[in-house]
Amino acid sequence: MSDSLLNIFKFALLALLYLFFARVLWAVWSEVRGPRAAAMTRGAEGAAPAVNAPIIQPQSGRGAKVKRGGIARLIVLEPRASKGTAISVAHEITFGRAPGCTVSVPDDTFVSQIHARVFNDAGNVIIEDIGSTNGTYVNGTRLTVPTALQKGDRIQIGSTVLEAN
Helix, strand or coil, X not given: CCHHHHHHHHHHHHHHHHHHHHHHHHHHHHXXXXXXXXXXXXXXXXXXXXXXXXXXXXXXXXXXXXXXCCCCEEEEXXXXXXXXXXXXXXXXXXXXXXXXXXXXXXXXXXXXXXXXXXXXXXXXXXXXXXCCCCCEEECCEECCCCEECCCCCEEEECCEEEEEC
């Protein structure tokens, strides 16, 4: 082979190597940066979720009627884009990637299609994992049975962290 052809191959290999490293850096940066701003959306029943809709209600609104000291809402702690958003627990809430879930988290690959549900049972707020692959955690412990929530409990569903309030 001629020297010029070898130089062309050398520069082509070097260009491919730089493209490979650029792709690796892009993948790492995407993971470090976290989910996009529209990662959590609220879907209407049976309809596709609205992209920039608030989840349920602002914190300043009155919560559901619950017994004194009971849980009226869940506050999003993570991801940062949704931090501080309140989710009322007056009715049953389902979490998952499916558009029909009350709280749809379409960009979180660690969340199952229908992951968990939170419901009010005679004044007690109960959380239940609905056979998710990666599990639902309350205060760092994986749920195996439906569990009553207490104020201050931290719930993790995929990369979303909520606090019972």
